[in-house]
Amino acid sequence: xxxxxxxxxxxxxxxxxxxxxxxxxxxxxxxxxxxxxxxxxxxxxxxxxxxxxxxxxxxxxxxxxxxxxxxxxxxxxxxxxxxxxxxxxxxxxxxxxxxxxxxxxxxxxxxxxxxxxxxxxxxxxxxxxxxxxxxxxxxxxxxxxxxxxxxxxxxxxxxxxxxxxxxxxxxxxxxxxxxxxxxxxxxxxxxxxxxxxxxxxxxxxxxxxxxxxxxxxxxx
Amino acid sequence: xxxxxxxxxxxxxxxxxxxxxxxxxxxxxxxxxxxxxxxxxxxxxxxxxxxxxxxxxxxxxxxxxxxxxxxxxxxxxxxxxxxxxxxxxxxxxxxxxxxxxxxxxxxxxxxxxxxxxxxxxxxxxxxxxxxxxxxxxxxxxxxxxxxxxxxxxxxxxxxxxxxxxxxxxxxxxxxxxxxxxxxxxxxxxxxxxxxxxxxxxxxxxxxxxxxxxxxxxxxxxxx
Numbered sequence: 540x541x542x543x544x545x546x547x548x549x550x551x552x553x554x555x556x557x558x559x560x561x562x563x564x565x566x567x568x569x570x571x572x573x574x575x576x577x578x579x580x581x582x583x584x585x586x587x588x589x590x591x592x593x594x595x596x597x598x599x600x601x602x603x604x605x606x607x608x609x610x611x612x613x614x615x616x617x618x619x620x621x622x623x624x625x626x627x628x629x630x631x632x633x634x635x636x637x638x639x640x641x642x643x644x645x646x647x648x649x650x651x652x653x654x655x656x657x658x659x660x661x662x663x664x665x666x667x668x669x670x671x672x673x674x675x676x677x678x679x680x681x682x683x684x685x686x687x688x689x690x691x692x693x694x695x696x697x698x699x700x701x702x703x704x705x706x707x708x709x710x711x712x713x714x715x716x717x718x719x720x721x722x723x724x725x726x727x728x729x730x731x732x733x734x735x736x737x738x739x740x741x742x743x744x745x746x747x748x749x750x751x752x753x754x755x756x757x758x759x
Numbered sequence: 760x761x762x763x764x765x766x767x768x769x770x771x772x773x774x775x776x777x778x779x780x781x782x783x784x785x786x787x788x789x790x791x792x793x794x795x796x797x798x799x800x801x802x803x804x805x806x807x808x809x810x811x812x813x814x815x816x817x818x819x820x821x822x823x824x825x826x827x828x829x830x831x832x833x834x835x836x837x838x839x840x841x842x843x844x845x846x847x848x849x850x851x852x853x854x855x856x857x858x859x860x861x862x863x864x865x866x867x868x869x870x871x872x873x874x875x876x877x878x879x880x881x882x883x884x885x886x887x888x889x890x891x892x893x894x895x896x897x898x899x900x901x902x903x904x905x906x907x908x909x910x911x912x913x914x915x916x917x918x919x920x921x922x923x924x925x926x927x928x929x930x931x932x933x934x935x936x937x938x939x940x941x942x943x944x945x946x947x948x949x950x951x952x953x954x955x956x957x958x959x960x961x962x963x964x965x966x967x968x969x970x971x972x973x974x975x976x977x978x979x980x981x982x
Contacts, residue, residue, distance in 0.1 A: 684906060691899045692889040701885055705878035706907060708871070709914035737917065741910070748909055752902045755823050 545625050549633030553609070557641075567605045571649050574600065579656040587722045590660035594653055595674065595715055599707065601645050602678040606638045607699050609683060610690040622757065631687070631753040635746060638679040646675035660722065667721035673735070674714040677742050681707055684749045687756050713738055766964055772957025779950045786944050790859055797855045799950050803958035804848035810959045811841035811966055812880070816908040819901035829974065831897035834904060835887060836970035842880045844962055849873050868919040869926045876915065879907045
């Protein structure tokens with residue numbers, strides 16, 4: 540079964556690959572910057588509700604772009620090699636870990652660029668950053684397994700969006716609601732923790748499902 | 760007789776739903792008036808959809824446990840029939856909403872949930888078509904089916920309870936009075952539960968016909 544050493548090794552490989560092919564990383568960073576810049580050109584500095592909505596939409600698109608390649612970039616031959624040295628559970632856990640960390644970094648960048656261009660809308664920026672990180676992690680978990688599914692089909696990139704967007708809506712609704720907390724909206728007692736708990740519960744569910752289902756995608 | 764008794768039952772129940780549903784007295788509530796009869800059609804269609812999607816996911820799980828092309832065909836056929844029922848449920852709901860909530864679409868959490876479900880299962884159809892190899896298609900679509908089902912259904916049941924909803928059972932209890940589960944009118948219950956079973960059986964029947972047609976077509980192609 541899963542062994543931490545193997546997971547760590549596979550994770551290191553992904554990180555090293557990213558580090559060596561820096562164009563991909565810079566590509567996403569530039570994607571973040573230019574999308575937000577286009578938004579700024581289009582609408583200046585929006586009010587809080589719009590700011591919040593836009594942030595999560597951009598977060599979603601960043602996630603699709605950043606996480607998509609976690610499976611799409613691995614060639615068949617290389618997959619066969621991983622297959623011979625590691626188990627599917629190790630492999631998917633390493634991938635999940637990697638995409639969560641990548642997405643956390645991207646959330647941070649997105650928040651910085653948003654604050655820079657679109658103004659600092661949240662009244663409690665640190666809280667918002669925390670929610671952004673939670674959201675980034677949740678999004679990346681869903682899209683990791685979906686990218687594994689999409690990598691088996693034709694027209695992978697478009698398919699990833701079709702498969703993922705409807706699935707992510709519930710989490711996105713919860714995240715948009717939760718982040719209103721950082722804009723100074725008053726919630727019913729306990730509602731904030733209820734939503735947070737629900738999001739964390741969904742994350743755990745998604746990790747479990749990934750671990751259970753990935754072995755079936757793996758063997759070709 | 761032994762194998763098709765439930766089809767006869769489905770026909771009888773549908774006849775009962777359509778006659779008793781339109782003729783028996785109903786309570787006159789707030790702004791619903793006679794439109795409350797839609798309760799016998801709109802709600803059971805969602806029940807049928809959930810039953811069909813559940814059968815589809817069960818077949819997907821069985822397929823992953825023991826690959827058999829038949830299970831894959833069944834899973835796809837029930838998912839497809841489920842989409843038809845969800846569209847019917849959405850249509851009947853939107854017409855009803857126009858008359859009782861004054862708009863076809865009011866962004867109610869249950870409406871959103873319905874839209875998500877339809878999008879997910881349409882995406883499932885696209886995924887199936889985009890994979891050529893039969894065995895791979897069956898495996899990958901089964902995985903997506905299970906993944907989507909496990910995320911969709913908890914949120915379908917949890918989300919509407921957490922936010923304001925016009926549907927019964929939402930937070931703050933706005934909207935239709937007296938129609939949440941426990942407070943169902945006893946006269947209406949006499950039609951409502953048979954209607955639920957009837958629509959589900961009808962869906963099951965259509966699904967099996969779809970699957971049989973598909974299996975025969977594949978047989979013909981192989982011959």
